[in-house]
Structure formats: C-alpha cells, structure tokens
Amino acid sequence: MGGPFPVDNGMTSFWRTELDALDDYRSTETLPETSDIVIVGSGYAGASTAYHCQQLAQSTASQPSIVILEARQACSGATGRNGGQLKPDVYCEIGTLADKYGVEAAEEVAAFEVEHLSAVQSCIDKEQIECDLVFNEVIDVHFDDSLCDKIRAGHESLVLHGAHTAQRTEFSPQATAESLSGVKGARGCFKSRTGRFWPYKFVTGLLKRVVSAGANLQTHTPVLQVSETSDNDGRWTVTTSRGSIRAKRVIFCSNAYTAAIAPEYKDKIIPVRGVCSRIVVPNPPECPLGYSYTFRFNEWDYDYLIPRPDGSIVAGGAKSTFFHNPSDWFNNPDDSKLIEAAAHYFDDYMQRHFHGWEDTGAHTDRVWTGIMAYTTDYLPHIGEIPGKPGQMVIAGFNGHGMPQIFLSAKAIAQMIVNGAEYEATGLPRLFKTTTERLENRENPFLAYSNAAGR
Ligand SMILES: Cc1cc2nc3c(=O)[nH]c(=O)nc-3n(C[C@H](O)[C@H](O)[C@H](O)COP(=O)(O)OP(=O)(O)OC[C@H]3O[C@@H](n4cnc5c(N)ncnc54)[C@H](O)[C@@H]3O)c2cc1C
Missing domain, CATH: 3.30.9.10 (D-Amino Acid Oxidase, subunit A, domain 2)
Known part of the structure; x- marks a missing residue:
C-alpha cells in the first residue's frame, strides 16, 4: 500500500506529556456499519469539524451521526506536537499572496486569520476548555x-x-x-x-465535548482506503484496519497524510x-x-x-x-x-x-x-473534492494551521449541515480545492527547497 500513513511510536512532545482520558479512546467496541459523516483524523481540523457540525445541527431537526477515525492516539499528529502559536499573518506571506493573486484575495486570507483570535477565544470561553490561552x-x-x-x-x-x-x-x-x-x-x-495556547488540551477539550454529544471516536483505527465511487445510496465505503463504514460524507482531516487515502492530493500535499x-x-x-x-x-x-x-x-x-x-x-x-x-x-x-x-x-x-x-502552492485545500460529491477535504496547512483551521472547519460544517455553497461560507477564495489547482504543475515549493541548497 502507498502512503504516507502515520508511523507507529511518534515521539512524545511536551504537549503530549499530560494525556487526556480520550487519548486511546474508542466509543464503541466495533465500528458502526454506516454513518452520516465520517471524519478522518482527530487533530485540530477533525475535532473542529465535528464540533461545528454538532453546533450547527442544534438548530435543525436532527443531529447527524458522526464517526471520527484516528490512526494513532487522539490528537497525535501535527496539532499534538507544534509550536502552540496562534499567529495571524498580517503582512509577511500575505505580501507574497498579494503579488500573485492581488491585494483583495490576500486580504481575505489575512482577515480570516485575524478572525481566528476571537473565534477560538469564544469557543474556549463557551466550552470552558483549560488550555492556557x-x-x-x-x-x-x-x-x-x-x-x-x-x-x-x-x-x-x-x-x-x-x-x-x-x-x-x-x-x-x-x-x-x-x-x-x-x-x-x-x-x-x-x-x-x-x-x-496548549493545542492538545484545546483539541481534546473539543473532542470531549463532541463525544459527550454523541460523536463516535475510534482511536488506533487507520483508514486504509476510501472508495473511488459511491454506492446506489450515495454512500462512500471507508475501509479501516477494523472493518468498513459506509458514509454519506467523508471529511479528510488527515493533513500531511491525505494523499494516501485521497489520491487526488498525491504530490500536492x-x-x-x-x-x-x-x-x-x-x-x-x-x-x-x-x-x-x-x-x-x-x-x-x-x-x-x-x-x-x-x-x-x-x-x-x-x-x-x-x-x-x-x-x-x-x-x-x-x-x-x-x-x-x-x-x-x-x-x-x-x-x-x-x-x-x-x-x-x-x-x-x-x-x-x-x-x-x-x-505546492502554499495554500490549504478546503471544500468538496472535485468529482466526488460528499467527499470533502480540509488539509494542507503549510505549518500554519492554527489561525486557519477552526473557521475552515466551521465553513465545512455549513456546507454539510446547511448545504451552503463554498462561496457563501466566508472562506478565502484562495483556499478552495479545485481541479485547476490539482492539475497545476507549478511547484514553487521545490524552487524554495532548491534555494536552501538541495
Ligand atoms: C513542529 C511543528 C510546529 C508547528 N508550529 C505551528 C505553530 O506554531 N503555529 C501554527 O499555526 N501551526 C504550526 N504547525 C502546523 C499545525 O500544527 C498544523 O497546521 C495543524 O496542527 C494541522 O492540524 P490538522 O488537524 O489538519 O492535522 P493533524 O494534527 O496532523 O491531524 C491529522 C490527524 O489525522 C490522522 N490521520 C492521518 N491519516 C489517517 C488515516 N489514514 N487514518 C486515520 N487517521 C489518520 C493523524 O494521525 C492525525 O492525528 C506546526 C506543525 C509542526 C509539525
């Protein structure tokens, strides 16, 4: 099987020295056969997506069923081992984006990042999550x-x-x-x-909230494959090491590992x-x-x-x-x-x-x-995967996801729960995953690596 998949025995970061009870948690002994939503990954993106779906569904007739599948321990990817900085970029990389895409498009990204400061704070206050913000x-x-x-x-x-x-x-x-x-x-x-802040504590705080509201968390359950086509019910088959789930929506919150299970992102993430x-x-x-x-x-x-x-x-x-x-x-x-x-x-x-x-x-x-x-273009991929209605991605954060993910996840939830179009969610236009981006052969990232003496 190809990759990249999360490896066993990730090193222990400082953030993962105080583990939450959910770290190795499985809500049920076996996997459900079906789910409305399957989220792959229990980091910042996965936990935020589940959280926002539940929050938005509160005003609808019923809560969707949600399964969160995590290859290793809860929040053991980048979110559990990063620099802990929630830093909007208001002048640096934004300048590069302005040169390439125009000031208006760049300003959308900067404003979106700034908005994360108050959005994350409101959530932490509302859910009373102790995470040293x-x-x-x-x-x-x-x-x-x-x-x-x-x-x-x-x-x-x-x-x-x-x-x-x-x-x-x-x-x-x-x-x-x-x-x-x-x-x-x-x-x-x-x-x-x-x-x-302490990213692991924030994310496990969110996970606690969503699990107690009914989401099914399954740690140590790597997703090995997601079907290329949906069945007659419009469901995608998600194959894991512990069996399969048929889901109407599959959300790839698998960041660096996305290409292993969503082949569109090979050489792109x-x-x-x-x-x-x-x-x-x-x-x-x-x-x-x-x-x-x-x-x-x-x-x-x-x-x-x-x-x-x-x-x-x-x-x-x-x-x-x-x-x-x-x-x-x-x-x-x-x-x-x-x-x-x-x-x-x-x-x-x-x-x-x-x-x-x-x-x-x-x-x-x-x-x-x-x-x-x-x-390859230093922009995250957010939204519905082209040609796969029901499969959505929120990944590719270029080492800078803290001021981008929480509201991207909210936008994904608006698309899932309210049927909103990407353009109506407030997401920066540059973040949208599109055929054009996936087919673009430019690779400035490699040029950047060359500058460092490759
Ligand atoms: C060393 C380092 C320092 C950083 N510092 C900062 C910083 O200071 N500020 C900042 O903004 N950003 C920083 N970042 C980036 C930031 O951590 C990420 O953008 C963010 O955590 C990404 O969150 P995520 O949920 O998308 O991914 P992750 O936290 O990586 O979560 C993805 C999850 O998906 C799981 N998964 C993957 N594939 C599968 C599969 N096939 N089946 C089941 N589960 C799967 C993984 O195990 C993982 O738990 C840093 C990153 C690193 C590595």
Whole structure:
C-alpha cells in the first residue's frame, strides 16, 4: 500500500506529556456499519469539524451521526506536537499572496486569520476548555537587511493598497529593533497581535465535548482506503484496519497524510518534518520574555518561540541544521525519531540570542519531530473534492494551521449541515480545492527547497 500513513511510536512532545482520558479512546467496541459523516483524523481540523457540525445541527431537526477515525492516539499528529502559536499573518506571506493573486484575495486570507483570535477565544470561553490561552504580541525579528527591506516594502504596499489588516503591524528599524526586542543583532522588527495556547488540551477539550454529544471516536483505527465511487445510496465505503463504514460524507482531516487515502492530493500535499523543543530556565533573567518571537534569518530559515506560563519556552525551527539534506525532511512522515542534525540546536539558544540571558542556564529538556503538510502552492485545500460529491477535504496547512483551521472547519460544517455553497461560507477564495489547482504543475515549493541548497 502507498502512503504516507502515520508511523507507529511518534515521539512524545511536551504537549503530549499530560494525556487526556480520550487519548486511546474508542466509543464503541466495533465500528458502526454506516454513518452520516465520517471524519478522518482527530487533530485540530477533525475535532473542529465535528464540533461545528454538532453546533450547527442544534438548530435543525436532527443531529447527524458522526464517526471520527484516528490512526494513532487522539490528537497525535501535527496539532499534538507544534509550536502552540496562534499567529495571524498580517503582512509577511500575505505580501507574497498579494503579488500573485492581488491585494483583495490576500486580504481575505489575512482577515480570516485575524478572525481566528476571537473565534477560538469564544469557543474556549463557551466550552470552558483549560488550555492556557493567552493573547500577547509577537515580534518578528529580522537579521537579514535585504529580506527585511523587501518585506517592509511589501508591507507598505499592502497598506497603500487598502489592506486593512496590514495596519495591525508596526515596524521598528535597526536603530530601535535591538532595544525593543532584546535580541542581539536585530536589524529590524515587526510587532503584531498573536495568541498562544496548549493545542492538545484545546483539541481534546473539543473532542470531549463532541463525544459527550454523541460523536463516535475510534482511536488506533487507520483508514486504509476510501472508495473511488459511491454506492446506489450515495454512500462512500471507508475501509479501516477494523472493518468498513459506509458514509454519506467523508471529511479528510488527515493533513500531511491525505494523499494516501485521497489520491487526488498525491504530490500536492506533501509531508514535511519539522522540529520543536521546550527550553527550561533554571535561573530566570531579570526580564522574562514579554513577547512571542519569530526570528527570520533569510528567505527560508526562521525559528519561532512562545513563552509559557510556567516560565519555559517552546521553540521550533532549526532548519539551518538540516534543510540542505532533503531526505531528513522532504516527503518524510516519520515523527518517531529526531532529525539528528537538529538535536542540539536549541541547547543554548536563549543565551545566544537574548541580551540578559547569559547566566540563566536555559537549556532544552525535550526536542521532538512533527509532520507538517506542505502544498505546492502554499495554500490549504478546503471544500468538496472535485468529482466526488460528499467527499470533502480540509488539509494542507503549510505549518500554519492554527489561525486557519477552526473557521475552515466551521465553513465545512455549513456546507454539510446547511448545504451552503463554498462561496457563501466566508472562506478565502484562495483556499478552495479545485481541479485547476490539482492539475497545476507549478511547484514553487521545490524552487524554495532548491534555494536552501538541495
Ligand atoms: C513542529 C511543528 C510546529 C508547528 N508550529 C505551528 C505553530 O506554531 N503555529 C501554527 O499555526 N501551526 C504550526 N504547525 C502546523 C499545525 O500544527 C498544523 O497546521 C495543524 O496542527 C494541522 O492540524 P490538522 O488537524 O489538519 O492535522 P493533524 O494534527 O496532523 O491531524 C491529522 C490527524 O489525522 C490522522 N490521520 C492521518 N491519516 C489517517 C488515516 N489514514 N487514518 C486515520 N487517521 C489518520 C493523524 O494521525 C492525525 O492525528 C506546526 C506543525 C509542526 C509539525
């Protein structure tokens, strides 16, 4: 059988050190024969899709039956091992989108991402999910003058052309960048609003909610195949390691692994390994970290950091150590082991980069691997799979799903429960999965990899 499928024994991330009772949960001993909706994957996308379907169906005559099939433990994919940053992009990649697709289309994406801050907060408040949500500011620190100038020019152009969200960031030039950020060698920085939380706790909180409202969660149940055609009842056959389910709707919330079971996405959604760590601080500095950070070293190399309420820091990136070696990361779904070259990258990270951290003894207490889903056009695929009415996808988040998934899942639920058209859901037009995108042979992602020395 092809792949990529989730591998056994994914490394334990910091986020997965406090496991929920649902982690290995199966609602029933055997699988139901039929279901209105089958959701493949129990990460942020799967849990959010189930949640929104139930919420929207509250105002209809009946709740649809929902089965969530998860290959491993609940929330054991990217969501359970990421950087924990809920950071809308209001000026950076949005500038690239504006160049390619126009400011209006790019602004839709930026506004959609910003909307996630309040949408996620409302949900957390409503469902009383304890997941350390904090809103603060993030400083993007630039170390490369030419990249900084280019992004600054892009930002100014966005503002000039009426992209309102671009006004949510503030630029500090070299003269003030280092004192503002506290970062050694900062050449310029952008400050904007962000959020951070414990993604595993948020998602298991949602799963608890949907399971208690009747959704059937089946962990350790990999989907091996989904039929290419539907039967006379319009149902698709979902074949798993534990039997089959016939479903009216199949929602692929399988992110990096989508191509294994939805062949349309072969070479379109690609598993890419990423590295994350947790840094502990035995002797905290006088000024603890007041912001989240992104460090931009060049076009392809960046790290990100979030401070945690316990004084530790979750930091990810480390691409400079392994990007030149594609087999370490490209088209590789193995999160059962470390990328060796990156194992010690974060060891004295805080001392190297921050003023006043030299004597803190800050060091990594855990490093882990996670699998992101990159797409050939850097845009997620959302909506009905072309030619397969009833099969829907919400995947391909390019390492940036936290400010994109919750409302994408809500839109999918509107399509399922209310029969809404994609265009009526508020989803950015660029996210729609289309035949044109699937047939497009351009692959800027490979060009980007080439830049890193492939
Ligand atoms: C190291 C790292 C750091 C990141 N940092 C950030 C960050 O700070 N901010 C941000 O916005 N984004 C970040 N991301 C990206 C973010 O984590 C993802 O965009 C998001 O979690 C994707 O959620 P998801 O539900 O689509 O996918 P996942 O969480 O990967 O869930 C997919 C689920 O589907 C299951 N599955 C797959 N195939 C099958 C199958 N055949 N049968 C059954 N189940 C299956 C998987 O086991 C998995 O549990 C990071 C990702 C990584 C790896």
